[in-house]
Amino acid sequence: xxxxxxxxxxxxxxxxxxxxxxxxxxxxxxxxxxxxxxxxxxxxxxxxxxxxxxxxxxxxxxxxxxxxxxxxxxxxxxxxxxxxxxxxxxxxxxxxxxxxxxxxxxxxxxxxxxxxxxxxxxxxxxxxxxxxxxxxxxxxxxxxxxxxxxxxxxxxxxxxxxxxxxxxxxxxxxxxxxxxxxxxxxxxxxxxxxxxxxxxxxxxxxxxxxxxxxxxxxxxxxxxxxxxxxxxxxxxxxxxxxxxxxxxxxxxxxxxxxxxxxxxxxxxxxxxxxxxxxxxxxxxxxxxxxxxxxxxxxxxxxxxxxxxxxxxxxxxxxxxxxxxxxxxxxxxxxxxxxxxxxxxxxxxxxxxxxxxxxxxxxxxxxxxxxxxxxxxxxxxxxxxxx
Numbered sequence: 540x541x542x543x544x545x546x547x548x549x550x551x552x553x554x555x556x557x558x559x560x561x562x563x564x565x566x567x568x569x570x571x572x573x574x575x576x577x578x579x580x581x582x583x584x585x586x587x588x589x590x591x592x593x594x595x596x597x598x599x600x601x602x603x604x605x606x607x608x609x610x611x612x613x614x615x616x617x618x619x620x621x622x623x624x625x626x627x628x629x630x631x632x633x634x635x636x637x638x639x640x641x642x643x644x645x646x647x648x649x650x651x652x653x654x655x656x657x658x659x660x661x662x663x664x665x666x667x668x669x670x671x672x673x674x675x676x677x678x679x680x681x682x683x684x685x686x687x688x689x690x691x692x693x694x695x696x697x698x699x700x701x702x703x704x705x706x707x708x709x710x711x712x713x714x715x716x717x718x719x720x721x722x723x724x725x726x727x728x729x730x731x732x733x734x735x736x737x738x739x740x741x742x743x744x745x746x747x748x749x750x751x752x753x754x755x756x757x758x759x760x761x762x763x764x765x766x767x768x769x770x771x772x773x774x775x776x777x778x779x780x781x782x783x784x785x786x787x788x789x790x791x792x793x794x795x796x797x798x799x800x801x802x803x804x805x806x807x808x809x810x811x812x813x814x815x816x817x818x819x820x821x822x823x824x825x826x827x828x829x830x831x832x833x834x835x836x837x838x839x840x841x842x843x844x845x846x847x848x849x850x851x852x853x854x855x856x857x858x859x860x861x862x863x864x865x866x867x868x869x870x871x872x873x874x875x876x877x878x879x880x881x882x883x884x885x886x887x888x889x890x891x892x893x894x895x896x897x898x899x900x901x902x903x904x905x906x907x908x909x910x911x912x913x914x915x916x917x918x919x920x921x922x923x924x925x
Contacts, residue, residue: 542846543776543822545734545878550698553626554599554878556680556733558724559586559710560667561605561616562643564863564903569651582619583645583903585709585740588864591623592871596893596905596912599875602626602701604675604724606666610634612642623904630674632666639664649861650834656862660745662713671716677727703878704728705870707738707779708768708788712745715753718767725774737771738870739780741788765790772818777877779870781826782807785814801830804842804851811844822846823877825887827869827894828854835859837898841869841891845883852891853918857898864903869894871905872912885916892916 548554561584567575590601603620607613607629620627632640643662650656662668682700704724711718725735743761750760768788772778785791793810807826814824823845830838837859841852872893876886892915893905900906 541822543734543877546699546702546732548702548878551700551702552600553602553701555590555593555703555705555874556602556604556701556728557586557590558604558704558706558721559584560643560665560713561587561603561607561620562645563612563616564645564647566861566901567648569649571654572646572648572657575648579901580615581902581904582616583864585707585738585867586705587620587625588867588903589705589738589871589874590625591620592868592893592897592905593875594624596907597871597875597909599878600626602628602680604628604630604680606630606632606640606642606670608632608634608640608642608666616642628675628680630670632669640666640669642666647863652833652835655834658863665713667710668714668717670720672719672723674720675724677724681727681731681733699732701728701731701733703734703736703874705736705738705874708740708784709742709745711767711771712742712749712764714749718771721771722774725771729774734776735774736777736779736870736874737775738866739768739778739784739788740866741768741780741784743787761787764788769817773820775818775821777823777825777874778814778818778821779825779866781828782810784826785810789814789817791817802828802838802840802854804828804840804849807842808844808849811849825870825873825890827866827891829865834862837862839865839891839895841873841887841894843873843883843887843890848883850883850887852887855895857895859898861901862898865894865898867903868897868905888916889913 564581564583565578590603593599594601643665647658706721746764747757747760786793791813825843828840837857839857840854843850869890873890876889893912896907
């Protein structure tokens with residue numbers, strides 16, 4: 540089995556490039572939607588969250604390839620991307636003033652105590668759904684790095700322009716063309732020598748709605764999702780997803796996901812043999828483990844399988860302010876550790892710590908510093924810092 544070989548940072552223009560949809564999340568806090576009249580707006584998107592976290596917290600050079608609509612909501616989103624220091628590659632769309640196309644809205648409250656969070660979408664006529672193969676010039680994006688051939692190296696040895704490419708199952712589910720675009724991008728990324736990662740993020744609702752528009756039943760939608768995600772997984776080096784994602788997203792057999800404790804890693808590691816058998820290209824699989832006691836109290840851990848070895852992170856008790864984005868926070872911290880040359884245990888702890896800290900602030904993305912992440916990863920506490 541080949542090991543994970545990450546291109547060096549020297550000469551690269553982007554440490555990570557994400558492909559996905561940018562959305563606005565409207566958040567009424569703990570007030571139920573039917574009573575809410577005030578909302579916070581968070582700019583988000585599963586793939587963008589990873590790029591933004593890596594830029595804002597970990598000071599890495601990241602980029603996002605995505606759709607952008609030229610209207611005021613788009614301008615608000617663009618401002619967030621600029622503030623985050625993420626380089627944009629936009630496929631632009633004009634808004635007709637009435638119907639769109641639109642930047643999607645995710646409505647997501649925080650819940651409270653025994654009342655669970657509520658999430659629903661307005662992705663009608665979403666611009667990102669219209670993205671398709673050919674929407675981006677991958678040859679230009681993945682062209683050689685900033686400094687040309689490295690000193691002392693043969694002319695043919697060039698630094699990778701993009702060290703790591705990332706996308707996910709939510710974007711892939713938006714339409715039949717978005718999944719085709721993901722594959723096109725992965726082919727270009729692999730050709731350019733970049734690591735390819737994918738967060739399965741299996742959402743049955745998104746797959747079934749997209750399939751229903753083509754006259755498919757929910758059962759047919761699930762089968763189509765598995766076929767699509769299995770094709771995508773054949774290009775992936777690093778896979779993010781829990782055992783339920785692996786079973787429902789990739790159609791792999793495993794234990795009943797409800798039969799064991801949520802923090803028991805055995806069912807996850809037990810599925811790795813099936814993952815590697817079907818996808819020998821995959822070199823790493825990782826996920827968070829979460830036991831939800833109430834909306835605001837979670838037990839939190841994480842696991843990593845890398846180059847044939849298994850690693851289990853610490854477990855902590857979280858007092859959760861906003862749970863949305865914790866998984867993306869984990870992925871960003873893990874990717875940072877691996878790209879920075881940390882060993883697997885350190886990388887896993889950085890992902891675990893960043894994901895945990897992200898749940899203590901509002902919104903989908905990081906508001907904490909690298910120093911805070913490193914301190915918590917090393918066993919730091921919530922004692923006041925003076």
